[in-house]
Each structure stands twice: as structure tokens, then as C-alpha cells.
Amino acid sequence: MKNTIIFFIILGSLLGKGCCHIDTSSSKKRSHTSKNKYWSYHGETSPEHWEEVEKGADCGGRYQSPINIVAAIDDSSLQPIEFHYDDDTDIDAVVNNGHSIQYDFEKGDYIQIGTIRYELLQFHFHEPAEHTIQGIRYPMVIHFVHRSEEGAYAVIAVMVKEGESSPAFEFLENYLPVREGERKEIDTSFDINSALPQQTNYYHYTGSLTTPPCTEGVQWYIMEEPITISVAQVVALQKLMPLHNYRNEQQLNGRTIRHSF
Numbered sequence: 001m002k003n004t005i006i007f008f009i010i011l012g013s014l015l016g017k018g019c020c021h022i023d024t025s026s027s028k029k030r031s032h033t034s035k036n037k038y039w040s041y042h043g044e045t046s047p048e049h050w051e052e053v054e055k056g057a058d059c060g061g062r063y064q065s066p067i068n069i070v071a072a073i074d075d076s077s078l079q080p081i082e083f084h085y086d087d088d089t090d091i092d093a094v095v096n097n098g099h100s101i102q103y104d105f106e107k108g109d110y111i112q113i114g115t116i117r118y119e120l121l122q123f124h125f126h127e128p129a130e131h132t133i134q135g136i137r138y139p140m141v142i143h144f145v146h147r148s149e150e151g152a153y154a155v156i157a158v159m160v161k162e163g164e165s166s167p168a169f170e171f172l173e174n175y176l177p178v179r180e181g182e183r184k185e186i187d188t189s190f191d192i193n194s195a196l197p198q199q200t201n202y203y204h205y206t207g208s209l210t211t212p213p214c215t216e217g218v219q220w221y222i223m224e225e226p227i228t229i230s231v232a233q234v235v236a237l238q239k240l241m242p243l244h245n246y247r248n249e250q251q252l253n254g255r256t257i258r259h260s261f
């Protein structure tokens with residue numbers, strides 16, 4: 001598969017914290033108002049330098065993400081993920097904050113894992129995928145970022161590969177491109193479930209946000225089954241999205257990866 005799709009969307013209300021690109025607009029502002037560097041995916045502020053350029057962040061921590069998913073232990077005691085995403089979530093608008101493309105939508109969607117309920121904050125894309133599975137890197141991944149009432153993060157990663165076209169991506173592409181600083185009203189309902197795979201087996205481990213501040217203690221659920229988008233969609237997205245928004249692989253440092261089945 002070609003590493004062709006280059007894009008990064010953030011969907012949701014970025015209320016100070018999220019998975020990746022939590023603080024993008026303020027970071028952007030900082031770059032214009034001071035000589036301070038801020039993180040990026042390229043050059044001297046690329047992921048290898050986040051520990052230096054983002055003082056006070058956890059990017060140099062021991063339990064970071066992403067990782068290579070390998071030697072996962074089958075664990076039948078892992079709880080299933082119950083998706084409670086509405087089939088007609090209202091998408092308010094799409095915004096280009098200079099760092100990523102963000103879709104704002106109404107609140108209310110959530111997942112339930114065991115006794116914990118996590119509200120969906122936003123979702124966005126990386127190209128190529130950040131986590132690898134047995135060393136294999138998919139051309140894209142969607143991260144669904146959730147937070148519990150107690151402030152715990154759970155991120156669901158859905159891998160994307162080339163194949164059948166995806167109605168979900170067709171919808172999202174309709175509103176792109178958006179120029180930097182521009183906000184485009186959408187006010188149309190969207191079924192977020194259409195971006196999920198049918199099988200809900202997953203790999204689980206505890207890691208971090210994959211962008212500064214790289215906060216640790218994030219519960220990762222990496223879906224085993226990928227979804228597909230067509231080659232034509234790949235080509236279309238390539239023209240509409242920012243490029244190469246991914247962090248390199250981090251050390252496992254003794255963590256256990258479990259596999260639900």
C-alpha cells in the first residue's frame with residue numbers, strides 16, 4: 001500500500017485536552033506572538049524534539065504512545081466496548097486551525113467499557129497510522145478520543161486500508177478543503193458508527209496522548225479489524241489534508257499488551 005493519504009482531522013470540541021492536537025490553536029498563537037518554538041511534525045520541532053520544545057509535557061515519559069503491537073496476550077476477561085454513538089449526530093462546522101482540520105459536533109455520544117462510561121470528545125485522523133501491528137503500518141488511522149467523568153482518557157484507534165469506498169469519508173471530504181483560519185458551517189447529521197469496523201476485537205494497553213502534552217494513563221483500544229476507503233478517496237484526500245501527522249514508535253518498557261477475543 002502506498003503511503004499516500006496525508007491527513008489529519010480533529011473532530012469535536014477540543015476543550016483544553018484531547019488525544020492529539022489538544023492545544024493547537026493556542027500553540028499556533030504562541031508561534032506568532034513569541035519566539036518560543038512549539039511542536040510540529042517536521043524539522044527542529046518534530047516528535048524527536050517534543051521533550052525539549054514542550055517544557056512541562058510528559059513526552060519523555062516511560063509509558064508513551066504509539067507502540068508496535070506485538071506479543072499480545074489473549075485475554076477473554078477483557079470487557080467488550082459498547083458503542084453508544086447516535087446514528088444522526090449533528091456536525092456543526094469544520095474549522096482549519098492551522099495545525100489540523102477539526103469538526104465540531106453536538107455532545108452525547110459515548111462508549112461504555114465495564115462500569116466506566118467515556119464521553120466522545122473528538123475524532124481525527126493520522127496519515128500514516130501511528131500504532132503498528134506486528135510491524136505493519138496502515139496508511140491511515142482514526143482516533144476516537146473519549147474522557148470519563150473522572151478525567152480518564154480512552155482512545156479507540158480504527159485502522160484504515162485501501163479497498164471498498166467509504167460513505168463516511170465521502171461525507172467528510174464534502175466539506176474540504178478549508179483554508180487556514182476558516183470555519184465552514186455544516187449543520188448536517190452524520191452517523192459516526194459508519195466509520196467503525198464490524199468486528200470489535202481489540203488490542204489494549206496503557207499509554208499516552210500521541211501529541212504534547214503526551215499525558216500518560218491513556219487507555220488504548222486498537223481495533224483489530226480495519227475499515228476500508230477506495231483508492232480514489234485516498235487520492236482525493238491527499239489533495240485536501242495536511243501531510244504526515246504521526247509520531248514515531250515509543251518503547252514498550254515492560255508494558256503488557258492484551259488482545260480481546
Ligand SMILES: [Zn+2]
Pocket residue numbers: 019020124126143210
Ligand atoms: Zn491521534
